[in-house]
Amino acid sequence: MVRFLPASRLLFLTAAIILQGCRLLAQEPDKQQKQNEEQAAIKALVDSRQFIFEAQSATPMRGTTRQLTSVYTLKLNRDTLQADLPYFGRAYIVTYGSTETGIAFKTSDFDYAIEDAKKGGWNISLSPKKIKDVNKMSLFVSASGYGTLQVTSNTREMISFYGYIHQVNYPLAKDQ
DSSP states (O other), X not given: OOOOOOHHHHHHHHHHHHHHXXXXXXXXXXXXXHHHHHHXXXXXXXXXXXXXXXXXXXXXXXXOOEEEEEEEEEEEETTEEEEEEXXXXXXXXXXXXXXXOSEEEEESOEEEEEEEOTTSSEEEEEEESSOTTOSEEEEEEOTTSEEEEEEEOSSBOOEEEEEEEEOTTSOOGGGO
């Protein structure tokens, strides 16, 4: 025996479903607007040449991904490029007695090129000059601020870093 809902209950359930759907549709423009504002802020950071890439994990060419527990950054401040990144991997040439193991330098002599990526975001090419351990740095930044940094060297295997970009004066995640 099949029981049917009374008309008043059926009307109430139908109205509740319609109101819930309207509420969800009303929230969509706000969500889209917020996403557009975030994308515009990231675009402004990339165009200003003033941002910090904060690495959250590193993947050497041979090996597994390592989560980074300390603050490691690549800082671009218009005419200055500063790197403080770890290195895991194989080195082809090592200076005798050297204790430097990471990718650490500060220079104002570098090339900077930016182009739009095919699927959104930006490809940034950084080529520091007169830095012996780093040949080229390629940073892909998505519209949401997520970044992938690949460091190519003449004396070491390539390494990739994954993280986010922030404003220069933004408190870093491990500082909070």
